Amino acid sequence: MSDIVVFGAGGTAGSRIVAEAYNRGHRVVAAVRRPEATSYLPAGVRVVTGDATSERSVRELAPEADALVVAIGGGDHTLWPDAARALLDVLQSMPAAPRVIHVGGGATLLTPAGGRLLDEPDFPPEYRDAALGQAAALDLYRSSADGVSWTYVSPPPLEFHPGERTGKYRTGTEHPVTDTDGRSVLSYEDLAVAVIDEIEKPRFRNMRFTAAY
Template sequence: MATVGAAVRALGPAGPRVIHMGGGAGLLNDGGVRFFDAPGFPEEFKPYAIGQIQALDAYLALDEGVTWTYLSPPPVHFAPGERTGRYRTGLDRPVAGADGQARISYEDYAAALVDEIETPRHLNRRFTVG
């Protein structure tokens, strides 16, 4: 991450914004605990999740001169499906539907990502969709 930050800073104001498609394990549950740290988080996903959590921490530690956005999917229900064109955004907690579950299809996640690229709303922060 330090290398990416240095490269973007070196380009100055015309440098690109970094868009990171991250993981959902770093989102907070209702108790304010990261899903990764909560009891029952699957051991087989930990090697992948820790890298995404470390990436988010590195973005959060970046100083001025680097613009970034980190998009987290829901921590559980994220799979291929139908593109509905509808989604809601949140910040550090999963966006749950009327049934209490946070979910999004790959297709709607991609649409949310493109929408964020075209109309930035989450500069220098993580956000999530559901």
């Protein structure tokens, strides 16, 4: 059993990660900006006011955690690098810091030619700022000093949606995981499975991984 703090626990990804962790018997703290709006979370989950971009919040919640999951979202593309900075600044000073599991963007994955998907000419311009924000967060983790254990999780770049929990998925690192038709597909429910699997049995310390069917 682990103590897991989920930042962004009220969102589409965060709420499913909370449920998956709780249903597996972990102790879960749901860190959200508006605790009054989380009645749909499991009754045994402790809900607190928390913000991954705030060093104060991270400092308050990190000491009793084994893992900090970042599953935040919003309209401001600086949100993700701001969270990465806050987490790294606090955790680097802790003698026994928890792991960070950052749910990032699929557009940071690479094309067969080695470029980022977000840099392709046909990448939708309306998603570019968010993609660049997630890319900046990944760069911050990769350039961080030793002492902080992190994992960046990229969902599929396009076909990622609420759906069925199958408990099955395949993993990759820098390129999307595709099926025989070239599609990369995953449900939010199975992304949550992959996140909690990584907490229980780490395979991707200090690196990025992606998952799909």
